[in-house]
Amino acid sequence: MELGLIGLGNMGGNITRRLMRAGHRCVVFDTKTETREALAKEGASAADSLERLVAGLKQKPRAVWVMLPAGKITEDTVNRLAALMEAGDIIIDGGNSYYKDDLRRAKELSAKGIRYVDCGTSGGVWGLDRGYCMMIGGEKAAVEHLDPIWSALAPGIGDVARTLGREGEPSQAERGYIHAGPSGAGHFVKMIHNGIEYGMMQAFAEGFDILRQKNSKELPEAERMDLNLSDIAEVWRRGSVVTSWLLDLSAAALLKDPALEGFSGFVQDSGEGRWTIEAAIEEAVPAEVLAASLFARFRSRQEHTFGEKLLSAMRFGFGGHLERPKK
């Protein structure tokens, strides 16, 4: 089928490529000329404005996938698109929007008859070949209309062992996408996915930190080991309980750069990790590990917190300890 795509960065560009590989016609736009021209060379129909992109879509209802950073730019683009489209047309927000924004936008656009679909898209730089895992929210008919798109982008059943109890024709979920529910549900599920991802990452981070510190010259010699972290990551990849894609990535990173000297340790977080905690709080669900994972990233971006200085100040107050950095 035919799809418009806006935003041709790492994600949007490869989504376009994967769709074209499956025979879909893509009309694409990006503010960077060279980016859209590169895709044109690969077979996309490049438009140099939103107007031309919408005009270039021949099939009705028209469908446009917006793949931009969450926030103002997505909001503005959705609104501009909506002004160019007509009742029945579909706008897909495939980025990382906050699900409450989806709820609002879907309602606003429905006044004009435009159908808004939110799609949480996981897969990163590997998606082109590995496929994208998609969690989709919105009106049933619109989501079903786009099935050829989801189907082309999804990983498919692949060689993953079938879950015990799953039988017959593989379901959408087994092929790598789900219609999670009404508007917002797609991004809500993707948000929780990322929250879990933070927790799993932090579990590995802490575990490897304890392993590595066991090699440290700060420990008395009798307590010290000489553990090979990349071999440990590798051995866990087969037959252990912590087998996972994040472990695969860790094994590759530790093999290439055992001391991880290429990384500063300054770790960004994105909206989903934060919103996950806010959702937990709204629902009164304890989420200690997910919160701690987020806070570890906040902490990683500061040299010293004001709070730590206050700890020192109190210690000085009651005990006369004057604390200076270790030499």
Added chain:
Amino acid sequence: MELGLIGLGNMGGNITRRLMRAGHRCVVFDTKTETREALAKEGASAADSLERLVAGLKQKPRAVWVMLPAGKITEDTVNRLAALMEAGDIIIDGGNSYYKDDLRRAKELSAKGIRYVDCGTSGGVWGLDRGYCMMIGGEKAAVEHLDPIWSALAPGIGDVARTLGREGEPSQAERGYIHAGPSGAGHFVKMIHNGIEYGMMQAFAEGFDILRQKNSKELPEAERMDLNLSDIAEVWRRGSVVTSWLLDLSAAALLKDPALEGFSGFVQDSGEGRWTIEAAIEEAVPAEVLAASLFARFRSRQEHTFGEKLLSAMRFGFGGHLERPKK
């Protein structure tokens, strides 16, 4: 080759089976007669005492694998075995001993010339077919002597994608076992594996809890969704960042019993989770997520903590709030 095995429960029994499948000769002992006889029918040579087990081993140096619960029973068995063995013989502790016990035992046994090998063994009930992931500590020559054993028990390279940068003949780590270091190193690495496992499990637990609570009738209707948790687990199995064996198990459990009514929520912990935190503290490594995961299990086993009652008592003290359970 030939191996003695003591303790023929879920783990020990299947380890014996997997070794026999590979052509090794197993002399086995268990305090339960029927257990050892069952394995005898499958081809093992059953001994009805430790003495007869040791006597039944013909190859020198003799090697005996102890697969018993950590603590007193392992300690006693190792000591009784050592008394029956001679210089050069090898005792393998394949259970979940504390690595500091390994250090002590290895030293004690070395006085008699007996070689002690600690092996952290992951794989659970799936190990017979999936293979066991093994992390091994001890003297190099002893570990190398046992290579046919490790090799038979390990999963082997299988169909797991090779880590970028790994080349040539697959290493031991790629085949599912490593010689992690001197005595204690095997169980130390296994301990951290389990610590990470706790953290990953808790990340999934919290995430699915937030998803499920989103369906709750306690939420205002406009905020409520109707999320299908088993489909969500299933869709994440392909192409997402949280792909993992623990997710596979979650998907199967949620498919079979979507409300998990077959489980009480009373969650045990084992020594490894606790020792991981103690290791973190000894090394001064922050391990927030791993600790929180352990504490969540402690909390799961109590109806109300005394600490929570004290919170209520303080609230009553300053605010006159008298707290009772929600009806």
Added chain:
Amino acid sequence: MELGLIGLGNMGGNITRRLMRAGHRCVVFDTKTETREALAKEGASAADSLERLVAGLKQKPRAVWVMLPAGKITEDTVNRLAALMEAGDIIIDGGNSYYKDDLRRAKELSAKGIRYVDCGTSGGVWGLDRGYCMMIGGEKAAVEHLDPIWSALAPGIGDVARTLGREGEPSQAERGYIHAGPSGAGHFVKMIHNGIEYGMMQAFAEGFDILRQKNSKELPEAERMDLNLSDIAEVWRRGSVVTSWLLDLSAAALLKDPALEGFSGFVQDSGEGRWTIEAAIEEAVPAEVLAASLFARFRSRQEHTFGEKLLSAMRFGFGGHLERPKK
């Protein structure tokens, strides 16, 4: 001076009393007839509607203190009051509103010339005699106009030792109230106060839990102690680092009911604890302890979480452990 007061519960009633003790004239309203009549007998001028309350205020600008639960009822009351008042008049929200609601309300009311003051009020059931600690936000002139009110309600300098470096005439802060900043600042500071309160309470809760468990018959006899918790709380009240009002309250509670059997352990939380975490997240400040304190309260209100059942389900999946409650 003269003040209208709306909401005569535990807090509002005693605030009225403390103001009348200081010679201020109070015009009061509560939806419960008997509540307002009780205060009328103590000298207040009771009004049976918001209209009569406003009409009963003779001094211009008029000032009315709203002391109602945060949320819709406060919002509605402020709006109804504003409709009855005129430019220059002052509405004080002394409850526990979210500071972002203050920002919005102050802006809305300023269109009409009405001045909105937010006042975070700490003191609970003890405030009548001990005084109220107040954190105030709003326009400088309005806050200054109300100084006789703040001054009467505040604890005053009392017999608390003066902070080293504070000299001369005691400041407002030393007398127990501050003009914290513009609209919202009062409730923002009070919100953080409560966040810290949660953390301190949880620190005591955990500490006393560890002390009490040391007496438990579940421990081997050689490890068990027979600690007297009320004496421990009492001894810490003098000369220790943890001396605090919360400790005073704990000492009284543990003396009266050493096993705290009068409390269920079901612990409520209020908006401030939640908003504190949201503020931390907005500012990217790690707030591990404050978040953990909030989550402990969430957890206290459930028998078992769905997440814990999922932990059990995963353990069953990989290890065949079937977990049931301890008998």
Added chain:
Amino acid sequence: MELGLIGLGNMGGNITRRLMRAGHRCVVFDTKTETREALAKEGASAADSLERLVAGLKQKPRAVWVMLPAGKITEDTVNRLAALMEAGDIIIDGGNSYYKDDLRRAKELSAKGIRYVDCGTSGGVWGLDRGYCMMIGGEKAAVEHLDPIWSALAPGIGDVARTLGREGEPSQAERGYIHAGPSGAGHFVKMIHNGIEYGMMQAFAEGFDILRQKNSKELPEAERMDLNLSDIAEVWRRGSVVTSWLLDLSAAALLKDPALEGFSGFVQDSGEGRWTIEAAIEEAVPAEVLAASLFARFRSRQEHTFGEKLLSAMRFGFGGHLERPKK
């Protein structure tokens, strides 16, 4: 009465002074000549060796207070003292020993008839004037024999309001010391005191951090406030729920140095905070806040953890994010 004292640092020196003020005879030793001579000028009887100190004690049973850092130096001193003393004599360890060391030492010394008393001593640099809060473990007769010492060192009933329900002659607890239980109980209770102290400190640290960050130029101007932290600390000292000595110290620190520029934020921890978590783990008590407080200190002493670098490495692996410090 008469007491020997070993270790005349901040704590030991002032303990000697407070005892002399109460009329007790002190025989003192410190490895630093000038330290012991300074106390001799204030009236103590200085000995230049442990032997002379023991010989200088005339009253039987002799009693010696050891006030040295926990660990080897305390252990060695206690053993050397024991060799110089005789059955019935008393050794007090007033430092911060691990309570399991007390249990062992008490048992070892009892073979010789020497009585070992463990005393957890809180008070820091303020103890000389404010008195010391003491938690004491050991044999009843020995603890009672030393009552004049405890009584002189303790703060006494002072002007702290009496706990509701406490009547008649003030108990020891109300005067600032308790006989907590058998050997080890004193240091166990002191250990938990410090654990709670860490939690309370961290609660203040996080709360003030959120307050301060609200002033940050990194926030959009509309969200920014200009909060005066020292006034906030001051106002909470009267009538609020977080009133505490740690708040008093924070108020003084923030008044003197509002940005706390005199402190690096590099925060030490001591054995008690760590042992508290180990005790919680032994007892299976969830202690999330106390653990998080300890980990925050570990984290404060590192620029970046290896774990954080691994987070970055994983993010690079799945998303191509290359993370560098913020400029």
